[in-house]
Amino acid sequence: MAQLPPVDIFDYIVFGATGDLTMRKLLPALYYRYRDGQIPDEARIIGTARSPLSRADFQGRAEKALHNFVKPADLDPDTARRFLDLVHYVSLNGAEADSTWPALKSLLAEAPADRIRVYYLATAPGLYGQICENLSNQGLVTEQSRVVLEKPIGTDLQSANAINDGVGRHFPENHIFRIDHYLGKETVQNLIALRFANPVFERLWSSDAIEYVQITAAETVGVEGRGPYYDKSGALRDMIQNHLLQVLCLVAMDPPGSLEADSLRNEKLKVLHALRPITPDDVATYTVRGQYTCGKEGDKTLAGYLEDLGEDATSSTETFVAIRAEVHSWRWGAVPFYLRSGKRMAEKCSEIVIQFKAAPWSIFATKPPANRLVIRIQPDEGVTLSVSTKDPTPTDSLALRQADIDIAFEKAFGTRYPDSYERLLLDVVRGDPVLFIRRDEVEAAWRWADPILQGWAEDKVKLEPYPAGSWGPEAARALLARSGHQWHEDMA
Numbered sequence: 001m002a003q004l005p006p007v008d009i010f011d012y013i014v015f016g017a018t019g020d021l022t023m024r025k026l027l028p029a030l031y032y033r034y035r036d037g038q039i040p041d042e043a044r045i046i047g048t049a050r051s052p053l054s055r056a057d058f059q060g061r062a063e064k065a066l067h068n069f070v071k072p073a074d075l076d077p078d079t080a081r082r083f084l085d086l087v088h089y090v091s092l093n094g095a096e097a098d099s100t101w102p103a104l105k106s107l108l109a110e111a112p113a114d115r116i117r118v119y120y121l122a123t124a125p126g127l128y129g130q131i132c133e134n135l136s137n138q139g140l141v142t143e144q145s146r147v148v149l150e151k152p153i154g155t156d157l158q159s160a161n162a163i164n165d166g167v168g169r170h171f172p173e174n175h176i177f178r179i180d181h182y183l184g185k186e187t188v189q190n191l192i193a194l195r196f197a198n199p200v201f202e203r204l205w206s207s208d209a210i211e212y213v214q215i216t217a218a219e220t221v222g223v224e225g226r227g228p229y230y231d232k233s234g235a236l237r238d239m240i241q242n243h244l245l246q247v248l249c250l251v252a253m254d255p256p257g258s259l260e261a262d263s264l265r266n267e268k269l270k271v272l273h274a275l276r277p278i279t280p281d282d283v284a285t286y287t288v289r290g291q292y293t294c295g296k297e298g299d300k301t302l303a304g305y306l307e308d309l310g311e312d313a314t315s316s317t318e319t320f321v322a323i324r325a326e327v328h329s330w331r332w333g334a335v336p337f338y339l340r341s342g343k344r345m346a347e348k349c350s351e352i353v354i355q356f357k358a359a360p361w362s363i364f365a366t367k368p369p370a371n372r373l374v375i376r377i378q379p380d381e382g383v384t385l386s387v388s389t390k391d392p393t394p395t396d397s398l399a400l401r402q403a404d405i406d407i408a409f410e411k412a413f414g415t416r417y418p419d420s421y422e423r424l425l426l427d428v429v430r431g432d433p434v435l436f437i438r439r440d441e442v443e444a445a446w447r448w449a450d451p452i453l454q455g456w457a458e459d460k461v462k463l464e465p466y467p468a469g470s471w472g473p474e475a476a477r478a479l480l481a482r483s484g485h486q487w488h489e490d491m492a
């Protein structure tokens with residue numbers, strides 16, 4: 001595989017570095033890119049959090065994270081040792097002005113003042129503005145400083161604007177990188193190639209040929225100890241308002257004029273603006289929300305959400321969402337885009353299903369089923385197109401049989417599929433915003449999501465229980481059934 005050139009030397013300062021995201025995603029991703037020669041040995045990864053750890057303590061946690069989340073075959077002891085030499089730690093509450101900033105300042109001062117600095121905010125979104133203000137007041141925002149904001153940005157439009165305004169007071173827009181790691185996924189980026197490099201698909205990509213689209217991000221995990229964050233967020237804020245809307249944009253958008261960042265992001269924004277508004281009075285028609293209860297995974301009993309939250313917990317937070325969205329445009333008319341995401345579902349599966357329209361007339365003894373294109377984001381990354389073929393069994397008639405045209409990417413290309421964070425973390429160093437979210441996209445997404453959240457807050461949609469290990473509440477099936485549609489797992 002052609003080696004990418006190394007990026008410029010940088011300091012990556014991660015706020016919230018003792019958290020799940022840093023250990024499970026950020027450090028392993030940086031290790032892989034270091035192993036592939038894309039990170040210079042002079043670069044530094046500086047973790048910060050309130051926990052009073054020494055550098056050696058944090059390096060020990062980092063080493064454990066590599067052992068837990070890097071494939072054993074990819075974890076070379078010498079490479080890991082050299083990588084851990086890049087890792088530093090400063091105990092610091094970034095959200096507090098009078099915290100131990102001098103320690104971070106002196107560590108950063110050891111490097112040339114024009115070194116690229118990336119401040120990665122892997123904390124709760126409510127801390128972003130304060131951390132940026134403190135960075136600025138401490139004189140730590142240099143010409144070469146960038147800031148990365150994790151999703152969800154805020155909990156609604158108003159709080160998102162407050163965060164964006166607060167961060168924007170200290171960093172120019174082109175140095176603010178709003179990350180949505182779904183855009184870092186090879187298979188999500190592949191939508192651009194699949195659609196715009198293959199006229200055979202783009203020529204059919206409209207209401208003329210497509211009956212409906214479904215986008216699923218199903219997880220088997222539960223809340224996994226992230227209750228304090230998740231119970232304030234819920235599935236809509238955690239997955240739909242960001243990841244699934246971004247995937248919907250790439251599925252529904254018109255061809256961009258180029259792969260330049262704003263050319264792509266302008267087209268995505270047009271989709272967000274064309275989303276049919278779902279008002280509080282509509283939510284019962286267009287949305288389903290659920291919360292997992294105890295269930296089974298094989299012989300294993302799975303606790304319910306409330307039990308996962310803790311003893312005597314009560315919560316009306318949704319762990320499952322299904323929504324019938326529509327993109328009101330010439331291309332799509334009223335084609336349904338069904339969005340679905342949940343915790344403790346039957347399978348870990350992120351996919352897009354394009355259900356084409358059936359043939360208007362059949363000359364065969366049996367009516368051929370409509371074609372279906374399944375784009376597997378993860379796992380088992382690939383694309384499958386179902387087609388009708390002549391049944392070769394000797395019947396001396398032209399009977400039909402279903403067959404699949406299938407590409408399994410790792411097998412087809414014989415290469416490891418990188419984690420989504422690998423490219424994104426280095427694109428920030430490169431200053432390439434193409435796979436990051438522009439402020440106006442965040443605002444448009446909240447403008448669509450807020451009325452749904454308001455309708456739910458007014459109890460206009462029952463919180464439906466569903467057994468852990470299932471495909472979600474029955475109401476999610478009914479949402480499609482009333483239009484004669486089905487979720488992928490129910491299709492023949």
Ligand SMILES: NC(=O)C1=CN([C@@H]2O[C@H](COP(=O)(O)OP(=O)(O)OC[C@H]3O[C@@H](n4cnc5c(N)ncnc54)[C@H](OP(=O)(O)O)[C@@H]3O)[C@@H](O)[C@H]2O)C=CC1
Binds near residue numbers: 017050092125151
């Ligand atoms: N985990 C995931 O899979 C994903 C998470 N995200 C986002 O990333 C962010 C972090 O998530 P995650 O790592 O799971 O969260 P965790 O709760 O696991 O970690 C939070 C981190 O923030 C630090 N922290 C907490 N309070 C403060 C404070 N007042 N001041 C400074 N630091 C603080 C904690 O360390 P300490 O207590 O020592 O200060 C810890 O390092 C969230 O915005 C989340 O939405 C996005 C995508 C995926």
Ligand SMILES: O=C1O[C@H](COP(=O)(O)O)[C@@H](O)[C@H](O)[C@H]1O
Binds near residue numbers: 217238350
């Ligand atoms: O942003 C988030 O994404 C993860 C799921 O990411 P994936 O790449 O494994 O699909 C989700 O578990 C988490 O709750 C959410 O914050």
